[in-house]
Amino acid sequence: MIDLHTHTTFSDGELIPAELVRRATKAGYQGLAITDHADPSNLHLILDNLLPFAKQAGPFLDLNLIVGVELTHVPPPLIPDMVEQARAAGAMLVVVHGETIVEPVARGTNLAAIEAGVDVLAHPGLITEQEVLLAAEKGVHLEITTRKGHSLTNGHVAAMARRFGAKLVIDNDAHAPGDLISQDLRRQVALGAGLSQEEYLEAERNAQHIMSRVLRQNG
Numbered sequence: 001m002i003d004l005h006t007h008t009t010f011s012d013g014e015l016i017p018a019e020l021v022r023r024a025t026k027a028g029y030q031g032l033a034i035t036d037h038a039d040p041s042n043l044h045l046i047l048d049n050l051l052p053f054a055k056q057a058g059p060f061l062d063l064n065l066i067v068g069v070e071l072t073h074v075p076p077p078l079i080p081d082m083v084e085q086a087r088a089a090g091a092m093l094v095v096v097h098g099e100t101i102v103e104p105v106a107r108g109t110n111l112a113a114i115e116a117g118v119d120v121l122a123h124p125g126l127i128t129e130q131e132v133l134l135a136a137e138k139g140v141h142l143e144i145t146t147r148k149g150h151s152l153t154n155g156h157v158a159a160m161a162r163r164f165g166a167k168l169v170i171d172n173d174a175h176a177p178g179d180l181i182s183q184d185l186r187r188q189v190a191l192g193a194g195l196s197q198e199e200y201l202e203a204e205r206n207a208q209h210i211m212s213r214v215l216r217q218n219g
């Protein structure tokens, strides 16, 4: 079980990285990405602190840890440059905080993220046909989220991904220990979004593939 979207005290999470990782290990996770909320003001603050943590602590952890960012409420015209800056600063994974219906995310965020070729578009809300087609073409994974509020549009995201051939991942968007849910609950959330058992397993495999690729690229 792998989760590619979590938060620590470097944004609005409750736990410092070491405790988040420990809690995730005990919750049964084999891989985790820390993806704190980033904008132009704190991108480097996050990466300059989390990358050394991953380097120092990584060899002693019982799960595979990767470090990225979740670009959040960044004005859409700035998103392409921010994605480049994040990768140049060492982000192993770039997530964008998509157009969830429960926050006033700027219109155009989904499209800008997909065009920029991010790894995961988180909680993309009422994503359009054009956006899903482009996500499929560019290999941008769309997120089924277990987080309350954001999860209200999971059914739409699942149906659109199936219809237009986009890949899915399932994420906790964990901010607190209780958000690191069990394998069983992940499956139930996925099935509740309308995925079949096979589609659920494929989404979990997609996260494994992303994790393996990132680990390979970062030696």
Ligand SMILES: [Zn+2]
Pocket: 007, 012, 013, 037, 175
């Ligand atoms: Zn948050």
Ligand SMILES: [Zn+2]
Pocket: 005, 006, 007, 070, 122, 173
């Ligand atoms: Zn998040």
